Amino acid sequence: MAAGAQAARSAQETASPYAVVEHGRREDRTETEALSGIVHEALGAGFRVVGVDRLRGGSKKGVHRVHVDGPRAASVIVYSWAEAENFWPAADDIDEAHPFAPASGLVPFLAAQRRLDRIGVRVPEVLLADDSRRRFPADMAVVEDVAGGTLEALWDTAPARAADALSELAAMLDVMHRRHSRQYGRLDVLERGDKASGVSCEQLVLERALGDLGEAAERDPGIGSAAAALHDRLQQLAARVAPRREHRLIHGELGPDHVLVDASGHPVLIDIEGLMFFDVEWEHVFLRLRFGERYPALSQPGLDPARLDLFMLAMRLSLVAGPLRLLDGDFPHRALMRGIAEHNAREALALLVE
Structure with missing residues (x-):
């Protein structure tokens, strides 16, 4: 099977097409301002947010690429675990300790990131984790933008x-x-x-x-x-x-x-x-x-x-x-x-x- 055909078949197996920009879709001004505050806290006041793209990040969290200008031109990824970003229908009586319970949120993300980093498995660096909801109405993490594609x-x-x-x-x-x-x-x-x-x-x-x-x-x-x-x-x-x-x-x-x-x-x-x-x-x-x-x-x-x-x-x-x-x-x-x-x-x- 040719590589292109295999990739097409692979896309039919599951759905989490991370890192594909939804072209033409931009965050609204309120959300951009909130993301700007989080990124400034992560990178420092010397960086200025110049653009935000929403990425297709699966079905349980929002994924945003935030472009910044400052001492060096760069971008970071912001994850947001807001209820509005979770497309799965709500279920009653979920046992959170069940291995197949929905795996979503800042706590499981940070636990996994720390463990994998500790054993030498490459994962995006966490620049800021915020569960205060002072700047944004959801738990959030600012992480390294690994921009080389999937x-x-x-x-x-x-x-x-x-x-x-x-x-x-x-x-x-x-x-x-x-x-x-x-x-x-x-x-x-x-x-x-x-x-x-x-x-x-x-x-x-x-x-x-x-x-x-x-x-x-x-x-x-x-x-x-x-x-x-x-x-x-x-x-x-x-x-x-x-x-x-x-x-x-x-x-x-x-x-x-x-x-x-x-x-x-x-x-x-x-x-x-x-x-x-x-x-x-x-x-x-x-x-x-x-x-x-x-x-x-x-x-x-x-x-x-x-x-x-x-x-x-x-x-x-x-x-x-x-x-x-x-x-x-x-x-x-x-x-x-x-x-x-x-x-x-x-x-x-x-x-x-x-």
């Missing part, structure tokens, strides 16, 4: 540079996956001394998959007609998984659009709020979906085939139910979400005949 984009524009970055990304993942814990759960939950919900990773994945199947069956006719068979298949795959007592540090949603490449060609991980200790196979199933024919560069020995089988079907069902749930709200990129749901519904049904 790894996904580089596959078409600079394939040799992308190949080098992919190789380095494999080494970074090895560093992460060698960090073990007897407990599983999102990093910020574990750091505050809480225990994650559930009895095992595989049981959590099964429960989530059954819930996703129920949602998807109500909205997608193909999934609905095969719901009983998919339910039985999930139970069969879960029964093959042996207990495990050790978990590894994973990103949890790592696609080539969640990897920036800096000016020196080094990969930089973003959208890190979901960093957690979990079964490493959950990471590899997602990597396989998003990196496609390039996944072998990231594969690791010793993965559990039984977990991979269960997690793959679970992931497909999640990528049907999740996008359809997002369409209940006013998420703007609706055709993309619909395409993701339809693609993954076909792939989930194909797993019944393997």
